Amino acid sequence: MSTDSSASGEQPVETTDPGSVDADGAPFLQQPDDGSGHLELAAELRRLRGLVAGSTFEDVHDAVATVRELSDHLEKVGTRVNPFTYETWGVPEHIGANPAIGSRNPISPPLEPVVFPDGTVRVELTLGIEYQGPPGCVHGGIVALLFDEMLGLANAAAGSVGMTADLRVTYKSPTPLLQPLRIEARQIRTEGRKIWTEATLHTGDTLCARTEGLFIEPRGIRDEDRDKPIEG
Numbered sequence: 496m497s498t499d500s501s502a503s504g505e506q507p508v509e510t511t512d513p514g515s516v517d518a519d520g521a522p523f524l525q526q527p528d529d530g531s532g533h534l535e536l537a538a539e540l541r542r543l544r545g546l547v548a549g550s551t552f553e554d555v556h557d558a559v560a561t562v563r564e565l566s567d568h569l570e571k572v573g574t575r576v577n578p579f580t581y582e583t584w585g586v587p588e589h590i591g592a593n594p595a596i597g598s599r600n601p602i603s604p605p606l607e608p609v610v611f612p613d614g615t616v617r618v619e620l621t622l623g624i625e626y627q628g629p630p631g632c633v634h635g636g637i638v639a640l641l642f643d644e645m646l647g648l649a650n651a652a653a654g655s656v657g658m659t660a661d662l663r664v665t666y667k668s669p670t671p672l673l674q675p676l677r678i679e680a681r682q683i684r685t686e687g688r689k690i691w692t693e694a695t696l697h698t699g700d701t702l703c704a705r706t707e708g709l710f711i712e713p714r715g716i717r718d719e720d721r722d723k724p725i726e727g
């Protein structure tokens with residue numbers, strides 16, 4: 496699958512046709528590195544985020560001044576992205592800014608999805624203290640965020656796109672911090688603009704949570720009228 500972003504002149508993020516990959520899967524929605532250092536900046540800020548959320552300090556006023564200087568600098572040298580454009584579906588600015596999968600967003604873990612021939616999308620990840628809810632456990636809202644994203648990716652792998660209308664999450668056992676986690680998602684069926692998609696989250700053989708989502712394809716987003724604004 497690929498996307499059309501001709502209206503912006505921006506190259507879309509590369510997707511992978513699940514029919515063309517082998518049983519080991521293939522990277523899905525790989526985000527390009529534009530060579531600017533942006534991805535390294537985000538990775539460094541992820542490290543910073545973990546240190547700030549997961550440490551105690553005697554006095555870090557010197558660090559506040561340093562970080563403020565950095566923010567002032569980035570504000571000067573960057574070009575701001577406008578999120579209110581139709582073509583933000585499936586182009587690097589759209590995916591890169593995403594709080595779950597975005598390689599440019601320090602909030603994201605980020606997810607690095609792999610797609611399989613049957614359309615299953617899988618990620619493997621380990622989350623640190625900055626995602627903590629109950630002591631030693633991943634926050635339930637973060638689990639829901641990751642699920643929502645993974646369901647969206649499974650939809651993209653199946654060639655569709657939808658707004659989340661209903662997301663049900665069942666938490667079966669605590670999701671541990673600092674342990675390898677595995678999320679697998681797959682589109683189940685579609686009916687008109689309605690899309691049903693499911694996912695599970697495991698650590699080892701233990702099922703931590705599962706989800707079922709109903710997505711509604713925005714009106715006007717089908718191939719034949721991709722250039723029209725989203726009305727739904």
Ligand SMILES: CCCCC/C=C\C/C=C\C/C=C\C/C=C\CCCC(=O)SCCNC(=O)CCNC(=O)[C@H](O)C(C)(C)COP(=O)(O)OP(=O)(O)OC[C@H]1O[C@@H](n2cnc3c(N)ncnc32)[C@H](O)[C@@H]1OP(=O)(O)O
Pocket residue numbers: 497498510584585590643644645646647648651654655656657658659660661688689709711712713714716717718727
């Ligand atoms: C093809 C282009 C491909 C391009 C993409 C390429 C690559 C992919 C790139 C990226 C993918 C990556 C990321 C995507 C990942 C994650 C996605 C994140 C998802 C979100 O983060 S998203 C934000 C949260 N989400 C909202 O912000 C929704 C707010 N909401 C609304 O915007 C409307 O509410 C809407 C649009 C949902 C429906 O509105 P609407 O007017 O279009 O639809 P309408 O009312 O006509 O309903 C039609 C039929 O759905 C039934 N129906 C509707 N809602 C229902 C419900 N809740 N429960 C049960 N049934 C429901 C009706 O009952 C009717 O059924 P029936 O036809 O049988 O009567």
